[in-house]
Amino acid sequence: MVLPKSNMYQYTPFDREFIRDRALQFRDQLNRYHAGKLSSDEFKPLRLQNGWYVQRYAPMLRVAVPYGELSSAQLRVLATIAREFDQPSKELFEHAQAMQDKIGTASSAATIPSPRLVKGMAHFTTRQNVQYNWIPLDKSADVMDLLASVDMHGIQTSGNCIRNITSDERAGIAPDEIADPRPYAEILRQWSTLHPEFAYLPRKFKIAVTGSTEDRAATAWHDLGLQLHKGKDGNLGFKVLVGGGMGRTPLIAPVLKEFLAANEVINYIEAVVRVYNRWGRRDNIYKARIKILIKAERERFAQEVDAEFERIHKEDHAPHTITDKELARVSALFEVPERVRSNQGVISSLTSIEQPALAGELANGFTRWLKQNVSAHKLDDYRIVTLSFKRRGQAPGDATAEQLELAADLCEKFSCSEVRVTHAQNLVLPWVHKKDLHSLWLAAKEAGLADPNIGLLTDMIACPGGDYCALANARSIPVAESITERFKDLDEVLDIGPVDLHISGCINSCGHHHSGHIGILGVDKDGQEWYQITLGGSDGSNLGGVSTPGRVVGPSFSAHEVVGVIEEVLTFYTQNRLELEPFIDTLKRVGFESFKGVANAARLSRAPADAMTS
């Protein structure tokens, strides 16, 4: 079956051969590792730069989804990988479950119910990628071949290199867009792929690009954030932010360049990364990110970057200046799909969303979904629809093979065969005609992907945590589940309104706890799981306001206290809010100290001395 072409980047024969060669290169490395010719330490950075980690019980694969964009054909292959390859042996799976059960009993504090481990599953990440937890390493080269068959790979999804580039999930469709960031994201993806000089940086380097007035890509939280905007003369350029990041030292990236002509973006990033490669610390991985360098030496860093940028022009003649021809070639691939262009405005008799006569409960459900999961589109007749992967009984962002296939069906039928992975771990359908909304709602409901909770408390972000991740200090999924269960009443969640709740199982912050209006961070004290709660963080979106890390509420809480604390904090909010005032605004108006007092009053027991303060 020939699937309709999505309006996304289409691989050239060169692109295709390149990732096939990359898959072959990885197979050779894997073979040498198995033959004992490559040690574990020498194989490690090679497998990492192809997305292969070693986790608590099994390898983990992170598949790159450049700027979050996927075709239905790619979704189907991701489903196949979940079904056929995310399958540990019975012994391994039982062993892993037994070990996890021990954590539950060893930790007196962990009295909340713990969901069983799951397999045959894909997981959407906060960097718009897709992860698997159980693929055996000896199958890894086969999986890379399968991915390459649909123009996919795991290149630079890990390792100390320029990582997969993220963007606004509404790129090219948002009403508030100044310019589509995807052509630049794609050109930067190509430039950064297997860059010879920048393959072994001091630490990972994450880039996010956005092109709208609202920052939906948390750009200030990245090593390098790019915001498209128009200069005084009307020309397109980037505001360049450098040195943001989460982890142990949460920092917001300052603006390094207010306006950079858009075609200079590679030249400028080359200068930034070269200066970082030279001066970034290599003696301590916790101080190796560019944010530490910027915090300590921002002025000097900026001077060196300017000098290097000038040399790239004067001495190298700026060979990576983006040509009009290349920009036009790439931009053409992101144009509005033919089907949408021909439909737009044609069905003019439909002035409103089609809503067949529905009674009571059903009508109410559709209305809620329209309000919560459907957003305005740059085209009048179209809507942006978010499929919710936040529902009871499954971890945030988890998708079974069947659910991925159902999502593929929906995007083929309703959205020109295209979806976007969101940094909040859901899927967006970018091209839904308003006349189709009701049919789509029915189908999405049937598929279990229509919980009307987008942007609400239960649309929480959570990392895989201590159930799967070797780095985690504590489990995230049981906490996410206990909050989901406590707040299963949709009326209550709707009444609370928009809240960003972010959960990380360790200070690496994959669950973005620093940027949550409410953040939860797993910490380990004497081998037990505890949770630090922060309030008032922002990812830089309109709702949260200027990007900022949340402030810590006292010592950590035990797992079974967490839900109660969230409950008390939200009750205090609903008692103190002004009409239509969202949680984060009430928190800012009433003040952190009042909320902190409420949170601390919900403490049931005293935690041991806080390990995180050491």
Place this chain on the structure above:
Amino acid sequence: MELNLYHLNASAPAPLKAGVVELSNDADPLELALEGVNSVRLYFPKFTDGRAFSQAVMLRKRRGFKGDICATGEVLIDQLIQMARTGFTSAELRADQDIEHGKRLLKHFKGFYQGDVINPKPAFARTDA
């Protein structure tokens, strides 16, 4: 530019000949005196330390250095492709490294996206020509 591969003789390291200089990992190649220098030895304290790649690029692009740039330290065959593309012309491999396999790895990819020392223009600018 060819990358000349040979094994490090760890038991009897050759003394530095005239015209050969070693540049330390944290030194600035823009300040290195190159008069009478035929070969610059750049050092990889660990194979995952990428500073010498930038140093080699600077020597080629900014200093116009035409002599030999040799990779020393922890030099493994899986990093040869990066070395060749950043301007190294020789590599002193650890004794256990398979040089023949390294030569095959150097030819593995048919092309790359970004410009490098060998081909300064990126693929998109080359197809313009």
